[in-house]
Amino acid sequence: MFQIKTEASQAKNKIITLLDAIHKESADCHLSVKLTQLGMDIDQNFCIENMKDILSAAKRYDICQYRYGDLCTL
Numbered sequence: 001m002f003q004i005k006t007e008a009s010q011a012k013n014k015i016i017t018l019l020d021a022i023h024k025e026s027a028d029c030h031l032s033v034k035l036t037q038l039g040m041d042i043d044q045n046f047c048i049e050n051m052k053d054i055l056s057a058a059k060r061y062d063i064c065q066y067r068y069g070d071l072c073t074l
Contacts, residue, residue: 001042008039012050016057023061 018031033054040047 004042005039005046008037008042008046008050011037012053015054019054019057019061019063023063 015031015033021027022029022031033051035047035051038047038050038054
């Protein structure tokens, strides 16, 4: 499970890096996040914490977000 959590944390960090780049470049685009990529299938609370970090970054840049099923689009 440690390896899976490590991979989920790495995915979260890559998503936040992408949000930073999108903001820096003023890119007109969307970013979809699969919640299982953030660990939802192994530990729901861990996934929630990862998503909170991502949403915090999105909020910093005033990026609108919504959730549909197992995908979260920013």
